[in-house]
Amino acid sequence: MTVQVKVCGTTSVHDAVLSAEAGADALGFIFAPVSKRLVSPQVARAAGLSVGPSVARVGVFLDQPLDEVLRTAEAARVSAVQLHGRLSSLYVMAVAAYYPVLRVVRPADLATETDMWHGHRGVTLMLDAPEPGGGIPLDWDALRPLFPDGAWLAGGLGPGNVAAAMTALRPAAVDAVSRLEASPGVKDPEAVRAFVQAARLAARSYPQ
Template identity: 75%
Template sequence: MADPMPRVKVCGTTSVQDAVHAAQAGADALGFIFAPISKRLVSPQVARAAGLSVGPAVARVGVFLDQGLDEVLRTAELARVSAVQLHGPLSEAFVRAVANFYPVLRVLRPADLAAGAEVWAGVPAVTPMLDAPQPGGGVPLDWESLRETFPPGAWLAGGLGPWNVAGAIRVLRPACVDAVSQLEARPGVKDPAKVTAFIGAVRATTP
Protein backbone atom coordinates (compact mmCIF):
# COMPACT_ATOMS: atom_id res chain seq x y z
CA MET A 1 0.00 0.00 0.00
CA ALA A 2 1.34 3.43 -0.93
CA ASP A 3 2.13 5.90 1.83
CA PRO A 4 -0.55 8.58 2.26
CA MET A 5 0.11 12.03 0.90
CA PRO A 6 1.77 14.15 3.59
CA ARG A 7 -0.14 17.01 5.09
CA VAL A 8 1.11 20.59 4.74
CA LYS A 9 1.71 23.10 7.52
CA VAL A 10 2.42 26.74 6.69
CA CYS A 11 4.16 28.15 9.75
CA GLY A 12 4.97 31.68 10.87
CA THR A 13 1.53 33.00 9.94
CA THR A 14 1.07 36.56 11.23
CA SER A 15 -2.07 37.88 9.52
CA VAL A 16 -5.60 36.98 8.57
CA GLN A 17 -4.73 37.63 4.92
CA ASP A 18 -1.88 35.12 4.91
CA ALA A 19 -3.98 32.56 6.79
CA VAL A 20 -6.84 32.79 4.32
CA HIS A 21 -4.56 32.46 1.31
CA ALA A 22 -2.75 29.43 2.74
CA ALA A 23 -6.06 27.72 3.51
CA GLN A 24 -7.43 28.48 0.05
CA ALA A 25 -4.21 27.10 -1.48
CA GLY A 26 -4.78 23.83 0.37
CA ALA A 27 -2.81 24.03 3.62
CA ASP A 28 -3.87 21.50 6.25
CA ALA A 29 -2.40 23.43 9.17
CA LEU A 30 -1.19 26.91 10.09
CA GLY A 31 1.53 27.70 12.61
CA PHE A 32 1.43 30.74 14.88
CA ILE A 33 4.69 31.57 16.65
CA PHE A 34 4.43 32.87 20.21
CA ALA A 35 8.14 32.73 21.08
CA PRO A 36 9.16 36.31 21.98
CA ILE A 37 12.53 36.03 20.23
CA SER A 38 11.00 35.18 16.86
CA LYS A 39 10.87 37.61 13.94
CA ARG A 40 7.47 36.05 13.25
CA LEU A 41 5.98 36.69 16.68
CA VAL A 42 2.21 37.07 16.59
CA SER A 43 -0.23 38.02 19.33
CA PRO A 44 -2.79 35.50 20.55
CA GLN A 45 -5.54 37.85 19.42
CA VAL A 46 -4.30 38.02 15.82
CA ALA A 47 -3.72 34.26 15.78
CA ARG A 48 -7.26 33.70 17.03
CA ALA A 49 -8.73 35.95 14.33
CA ALA A 50 -6.63 34.24 11.66
CA GLY A 51 -7.66 30.81 12.87
CA LEU A 52 -11.33 31.70 12.94
CA SER A 53 -11.04 33.05 9.39
CA VAL A 54 -10.13 29.64 7.95
CA GLY A 55 -12.60 27.39 9.73
CA PRO A 56 -12.17 24.22 11.79
CA ALA A 57 -10.89 22.00 8.96
CA VAL A 58 -7.48 23.71 9.11
CA ALA A 59 -5.42 22.85 12.19
CA ARG A 60 -4.07 25.79 14.17
CA VAL A 61 -0.72 25.14 15.86
CA GLY A 62 0.75 27.38 18.54
CA VAL A 63 4.57 27.38 18.50
CA PHE A 64 6.48 27.90 21.77
CA LEU A 65 10.14 28.00 22.81
CA ASP A 66 11.30 27.57 26.42
CA GLN A 67 8.15 29.13 27.86
CA GLY A 68 6.50 28.20 31.14
CA LEU A 69 3.54 25.85 31.40
CA ASP A 70 1.11 28.53 32.52
CA GLU A 71 2.15 30.82 29.68
CA VAL A 72 1.85 28.05 27.09
CA LEU A 73 -1.62 27.01 28.23
CA ARG A 74 -2.90 30.56 28.68
CA THR A 75 -1.67 31.68 25.26
CA ALA A 76 -2.96 28.55 23.56
CA GLU A 77 -6.40 29.11 25.06
CA LEU A 78 -6.48 32.80 24.08
CA ALA A 79 -5.41 31.98 20.53
CA ARG A 80 -7.79 29.01 20.28
CA VAL A 81 -5.15 26.76 18.78
CA SER A 82 -5.89 23.09 18.18
CA ALA A 83 -2.34 21.83 18.87
CA VAL A 84 0.91 22.99 20.47
CA GLN A 85 4.44 22.76 19.05
CA LEU A 86 7.20 22.71 21.65
CA HIS A 87 10.82 23.71 21.01
CA GLY A 88 13.67 23.72 23.48
CA PRO A 89 15.27 21.49 26.13
CA LEU A 90 12.06 20.63 27.94
CA SER A 91 11.52 17.79 30.38
CA GLU A 92 9.40 14.79 29.53
CA ALA A 93 7.08 15.76 32.40
CA PHE A 94 6.54 19.23 30.91
CA VAL A 95 5.64 17.82 27.49
CA ARG A 96 3.24 15.34 29.04
CA ALA A 97 1.64 18.12 31.08
CA VAL A 98 0.90 20.11 27.91
CA ALA A 99 -0.34 16.93 26.23
CA ASN A 100 -3.03 16.64 28.88
CA PHE A 101 -4.67 19.65 27.22
CA TYR A 102 -3.53 19.69 23.57
CA PRO A 103 -2.01 17.38 20.97
CA VAL A 104 1.72 18.14 21.03
CA LEU A 105 4.36 18.32 18.32
CA ARG A 106 7.65 17.71 20.15
CA VAL A 107 10.44 19.24 18.10
CA LEU A 108 13.67 17.25 17.86
CA ARG A 109 17.04 17.94 16.26
CA PRO A 110 18.97 15.45 14.12
CA ALA A 111 21.44 14.83 16.98
CA ASP A 112 18.75 13.61 19.36
CA LEU A 113 16.32 12.14 16.85
CA ALA A 114 16.58 8.44 17.69
CA ALA A 115 16.53 8.69 21.49
CA GLY A 116 14.04 11.54 21.57
CA ALA A 117 11.60 9.83 19.23
CA GLU A 118 11.67 6.63 21.28
CA VAL A 119 10.45 8.51 24.35
CA TRP A 120 7.21 9.38 22.58
CA ALA A 121 6.55 6.06 20.89
CA GLY A 122 3.14 4.90 22.05
CA VAL A 123 2.08 8.29 23.45
CA PRO A 124 -0.90 9.17 21.21
CA ALA A 125 -1.00 12.87 22.15
CA VAL A 126 2.67 13.53 21.23
CA THR A 127 4.07 13.47 17.69
CA PRO A 128 7.81 13.88 17.01
CA MET A 129 8.76 16.66 14.61
CA LEU A 130 12.23 16.99 13.10
CA ASP A 131 13.56 20.51 12.56
CA ALA A 132 16.91 22.12 11.82
CA PRO A 133 19.19 23.14 14.72
CA GLN A 134 18.16 26.76 14.06
CA PRO A 135 14.43 26.76 13.24
CA GLY A 136 13.36 29.29 10.65
CA GLY A 137 16.89 29.65 9.31
CA GLY A 138 16.06 28.24 5.89
CA VAL A 139 18.88 25.66 5.86
CA PRO A 140 17.78 22.21 4.62
CA LEU A 141 18.68 19.06 6.52
CA ASP A 142 20.68 16.20 5.05
CA TRP A 143 17.71 13.91 4.53
CA GLU A 144 19.72 10.90 3.33
CA SER A 145 21.70 10.78 6.58
CA LEU A 146 18.41 10.66 8.53
CA ARG A 147 16.72 7.92 6.52
CA GLU A 148 17.34 5.21 9.14
CA THR A 149 16.40 7.21 12.23
CA PHE A 150 13.45 9.29 11.04
CA PRO A 151 10.46 7.81 12.90
CA PRO A 152 7.30 6.74 11.07
CA GLY A 153 4.54 9.28 11.45
CA ALA A 154 6.87 12.16 12.31
CA TRP A 155 6.56 15.67 10.87
CA LEU A 156 9.39 17.35 8.98
CA ALA A 157 10.60 20.96 8.89
CA GLY A 158 13.91 22.66 8.16
CA GLY A 159 14.61 24.64 4.99
CA LEU A 160 11.76 23.18 2.95
CA GLY A 161 10.56 25.07 -0.11
CA PRO A 162 8.81 24.46 -3.43
CA TRP A 163 12.03 23.31 -5.10
CA ASN A 164 13.17 20.67 -2.58
CA VAL A 165 10.13 19.35 -0.72
CA ALA A 166 9.57 16.53 -3.20
CA GLY A 167 13.02 15.11 -2.48
CA ALA A 168 12.44 15.30 1.27
CA ILE A 169 9.12 13.47 0.96
CA ARG A 170 10.58 10.68 -1.16
CA VAL A 171 13.50 10.08 1.22
CA LEU A 172 11.84 10.41 4.64
CA ARG A 173 8.11 9.93 3.96
CA PRO A 174 6.94 12.37 6.68
CA ALA A 175 3.35 12.59 7.83
CA CYS A 176 3.44 16.37 7.38
CA VAL A 177 5.85 18.91 5.89
CA ASP A 178 6.29 22.34 7.45
CA ALA A 179 7.74 25.46 5.86
CA VAL A 180 8.37 29.03 7.03
CA SER A 181 11.23 31.11 5.69
CA GLN A 182 11.21 29.72 2.14
CA LEU A 183 7.59 30.87 1.72
CA GLU A 184 8.11 34.50 2.70
CA ALA A 185 8.44 37.84 0.94
CA ARG A 186 10.13 39.02 4.15
CA PRO A 187 10.15 37.67 7.71
CA GLY A 188 6.58 37.39 8.92
CA VAL A 189 4.97 38.14 5.55
CA LYS A 190 4.12 35.29 3.19
CA ASP A 191 4.68 35.36 -0.57
CA PRO A 192 1.40 33.98 -1.95
CA ALA A 193 3.07 32.55 -5.06
CA LYS A 194 5.61 30.62 -2.97
CA VAL A 195 2.91 29.27 -0.67
CA THR A 196 0.87 28.08 -3.63
CA ALA A 197 3.93 26.55 -5.30
CA PHE A 198 4.94 24.74 -2.11
CA ILE A 199 1.54 23.16 -1.58
CA GLY A 200 1.32 22.28 -5.25
CA ALA A 201 4.72 20.57 -5.13
CA VAL A 202 3.63 18.47 -2.15
CA ARG A 203 0.38 17.41 -3.81
CA ALA A 204 2.23 16.45 -7.00
CA THR A 205 4.73 14.22 -5.19
CA THR A 206 4.32 10.47 -4.85
CA PRO A 207 5.81 9.33 -1.51
Protein backbone atom coordinates in the same frame (compact mmCIF):
# COMPACT_ATOMS: atom_id res chain seq x y z
CA MET B 1 -1.24 8.11 2.49
CA THR B 2 -2.48 11.63 3.08
CA VAL B 3 0.39 14.02 3.83
CA GLN B 4 -0.42 17.11 5.87
CA VAL B 5 0.99 20.48 4.77
CA LYS B 6 1.66 23.15 7.40
CA VAL B 7 2.46 26.79 6.67
CA CYS B 8 4.14 28.30 9.71
CA GLY B 9 4.88 31.86 10.79
CA THR B 10 1.40 33.18 10.02
CA THR B 11 1.03 36.75 11.31
CA SER B 12 -2.18 38.07 9.75
CA VAL B 13 -5.70 37.19 8.73
CA HIS B 14 -4.75 37.90 5.13
CA ASP B 15 -1.96 35.32 5.12
CA ALA B 16 -4.08 32.77 6.97
CA VAL B 17 -6.75 32.97 4.27
CA LEU B 18 -4.09 32.88 1.55
CA SER B 19 -2.57 29.67 2.94
CA ALA B 20 -5.93 28.01 3.48
CA GLU B 21 -7.04 28.83 -0.05
CA ALA B 22 -3.77 27.38 -1.35
CA GLY B 23 -4.70 24.10 0.33
CA ALA B 24 -2.70 24.14 3.58
CA ASP B 25 -3.96 21.73 6.23
CA ALA B 26 -2.44 23.62 9.16
CA LEU B 27 -1.22 27.09 10.08
CA GLY B 28 1.51 27.85 12.58
CA PHE B 29 1.36 30.87 14.89
CA ILE B 30 4.62 31.67 16.64
CA PHE B 31 4.38 32.93 20.22
CA ALA B 32 8.10 32.74 21.06
CA PRO B 33 9.22 36.31 21.89
CA VAL B 34 12.59 35.83 20.15
CA SER B 35 10.96 35.17 16.77
CA LYS B 36 10.81 37.68 13.92
CA ARG B 37 7.37 36.21 13.26
CA LEU B 38 5.92 36.79 16.72
CA VAL B 39 2.14 37.16 16.68
CA SER B 40 -0.29 38.09 19.44
CA PRO B 41 -2.89 35.58 20.65
CA GLN B 42 -5.61 37.98 19.53
CA VAL B 43 -4.38 38.14 15.94
CA ALA B 44 -3.82 34.38 15.88
CA ARG B 45 -7.35 33.79 17.11
CA ALA B 46 -8.82 36.07 14.45
CA ALA B 47 -6.70 34.41 11.77
CA GLY B 48 -7.78 30.97 12.91
CA LEU B 49 -11.44 31.93 12.89
CA SER B 50 -11.05 33.28 9.36
CA VAL B 51 -10.18 29.86 7.92
CA GLY B 52 -12.67 27.66 9.76
CA PRO B 53 -12.27 24.45 11.75
CA SER B 54 -11.01 22.27 8.89
CA VAL B 55 -7.59 23.97 9.06
CA ALA B 56 -5.53 23.10 12.14
CA ARG B 57 -4.17 26.01 14.16
CA VAL B 58 -0.83 25.30 15.81
CA GLY B 59 0.67 27.47 18.53
CA VAL B 60 4.48 27.47 18.46
CA PHE B 61 6.49 27.95 21.67
CA LEU B 62 10.16 27.93 22.70
CA ASP B 63 11.25 27.18 26.28
CA GLN B 64 8.37 29.18 27.77
CA PRO B 65 6.78 28.59 31.20
CA LEU B 66 4.05 25.98 31.20
CA ASP B 67 1.36 28.33 32.49
CA GLU B 68 2.22 30.86 29.76
CA VAL B 69 1.95 28.20 27.06
CA LEU B 70 -1.44 26.99 28.26
CA ARG B 71 -2.78 30.51 28.79
CA THR B 72 -1.64 31.70 25.36
CA ALA B 73 -2.89 28.57 23.60
CA GLU B 74 -6.32 29.03 25.14
CA ALA B 75 -6.48 32.74 24.27
CA ALA B 76 -5.44 32.05 20.67
CA ARG B 77 -7.86 29.11 20.36
CA VAL B 78 -5.23 26.85 18.83
CA SER B 79 -5.97 23.21 18.12
CA ALA B 80 -2.44 21.91 18.76
CA VAL B 81 0.81 23.05 20.37
CA GLN B 82 4.32 22.84 18.89
CA LEU B 83 7.11 22.74 21.47
CA HIS B 84 10.71 23.73 20.77
CA GLY B 85 13.56 23.75 23.25
CA ARG B 86 15.14 21.76 26.04
CA LEU B 87 12.03 20.51 27.79
CA SER B 88 11.47 17.69 30.22
CA SER B 89 9.18 14.80 29.39
CA LEU B 90 6.95 15.84 32.29
CA TYR B 91 6.55 19.30 30.75
CA VAL B 92 5.63 17.84 27.37
CA MET B 93 3.15 15.44 28.93
CA ALA B 94 1.57 18.28 30.90
CA VAL B 95 0.87 20.15 27.67
CA ALA B 96 -0.31 16.93 25.99
CA ALA B 97 -2.98 16.61 28.66
CA TYR B 98 -4.69 19.62 27.04
CA TYR B 99 -3.56 19.69 23.39
CA PRO B 100 -2.05 17.39 20.77
CA VAL B 101 1.68 18.13 20.86
CA LEU B 102 4.22 18.43 18.07
CA ARG B 103 7.52 17.83 19.86
CA VAL B 104 10.27 19.44 17.79
CA VAL B 105 13.63 17.65 17.85
CA ARG B 106 17.02 18.28 16.33
CA PRO B 107 18.85 15.61 14.33
CA ALA B 108 21.24 14.88 17.21
CA ASP B 109 18.32 14.09 19.52
CA LEU B 110 16.14 12.18 17.07
CA ALA B 111 16.97 8.64 18.21
CA THR B 112 16.54 9.43 21.91
CA GLU B 113 13.29 11.33 21.44
CA THR B 114 11.89 8.62 19.17
CA ASP B 115 12.45 6.01 21.88
CA MET B 116 10.93 8.31 24.50
CA TRP B 117 7.71 9.06 22.67
CA HIS B 118 7.13 5.82 20.78
CA GLY B 119 3.53 4.79 21.32
CA HIS B 120 2.49 8.01 23.06
CA ARG B 121 -0.64 8.98 21.16
CA GLY B 122 -0.66 12.60 22.31
CA VAL B 123 2.84 13.47 21.08
CA THR B 124 4.07 13.54 17.47
CA LEU B 125 7.70 14.19 16.62
CA MET B 126 8.73 16.95 14.22
CA LEU B 127 12.30 16.94 12.93
CA ASP B 128 13.67 20.45 12.41
CA ALA B 129 17.01 22.11 11.81
CA PRO B 130 19.20 23.16 14.75
CA GLU B 131 18.18 26.75 13.94
CA PRO B 132 14.43 26.61 13.26
CA GLY B 133 13.22 29.14 10.72
CA GLY B 134 16.71 29.64 9.35
CA GLY B 135 15.97 28.19 5.94
CA ILE B 136 18.83 25.65 6.01
CA PRO B 137 17.83 22.16 4.82
CA LEU B 138 18.78 18.99 6.66
CA ASP B 139 20.80 16.09 5.23
CA TRP B 140 17.75 13.95 4.49
CA ASP B 141 19.63 10.94 3.15
CA ALA B 142 21.80 10.73 6.26
CA LEU B 143 18.72 10.91 8.48
CA ARG B 144 16.76 8.22 6.62
CA PRO B 145 17.72 5.32 8.95
CA LEU B 146 16.59 7.28 12.03
CA PHE B 147 13.45 8.98 10.79
CA PRO B 148 10.41 7.43 12.52
CA ASP B 149 7.14 6.53 10.85
CA GLY B 150 4.49 9.18 11.37
CA ALA B 151 6.93 12.02 12.09
CA TRP B 152 6.65 15.52 10.63
CA LEU B 153 9.47 17.24 8.77
CA ALA B 154 10.61 20.87 8.79
CA GLY B 155 13.92 22.62 8.27
CA GLY B 156 14.61 24.67 5.16
CA LEU B 157 11.74 23.25 3.12
CA GLY B 158 10.29 25.14 0.19
CA PRO B 159 8.74 24.64 -3.24
CA GLY B 160 12.04 23.63 -4.82
CA ASN B 161 13.12 20.91 -2.39
CA VAL B 162 10.06 19.53 -0.59
CA ALA B 163 9.66 16.71 -3.13
CA ALA B 164 13.25 15.53 -2.60
CA ALA B 165 12.81 15.66 1.17
CA MET B 166 9.59 13.67 1.00
CA THR B 167 11.12 11.09 -1.33
CA ALA B 168 13.99 10.56 1.11
CA LEU B 169 12.09 10.41 4.40
CA ARG B 170 8.37 9.85 3.70
CA PRO B 171 7.18 12.23 6.45
CA ALA B 172 3.55 12.30 7.54
CA ALA B 173 3.56 16.09 7.22
CA VAL B 174 5.80 18.89 5.98
CA ASP B 175 6.22 22.36 7.44
CA ALA B 176 7.77 25.49 5.95
CA VAL B 177 8.36 29.11 6.96
CA SER B 178 11.21 31.17 5.57
CA ARG B 179 11.10 29.94 1.97
CA LEU B 180 7.43 30.91 1.74
CA GLU B 181 7.95 34.57 2.61
CA ALA B 182 8.34 37.86 0.81
CA SER B 183 9.82 39.18 4.08
CA PRO B 184 9.84 37.80 7.64
CA GLY B 185 6.23 37.30 8.68
CA VAL B 186 4.78 38.18 5.26
CA LYS B 187 3.85 35.31 2.95
CA ASP B 188 4.70 35.15 -0.75
CA PRO B 189 1.47 33.91 -2.38
CA GLU B 190 3.21 32.18 -5.29
CA ALA B 191 5.64 30.38 -2.99
CA VAL B 192 2.87 29.19 -0.68
CA ARG B 193 0.82 27.82 -3.56
CA ALA B 194 3.86 26.18 -5.16
CA PHE B 195 4.87 24.55 -1.86
CA VAL B 196 1.45 23.03 -1.27
CA GLN B 197 1.21 21.81 -4.85
CA ALA B 198 4.70 20.28 -4.78
CA ALA B 199 3.97 18.47 -1.51
CA ARG B 200 0.68 17.12 -2.84
CA LEU B 201 2.36 15.86 -6.01
CA ALA B 202 5.22 14.22 -4.07
CA ALA B 203 2.75 12.47 -1.77
CA ARG B 204 1.35 10.58 -4.76
CA SER B 205 4.58 8.58 -4.91
CA TYR B 206 4.12 7.23 -1.38
CA PRO B 207 3.36 3.49 -1.14
CA GLN B 208 -0.38 2.91 -0.98
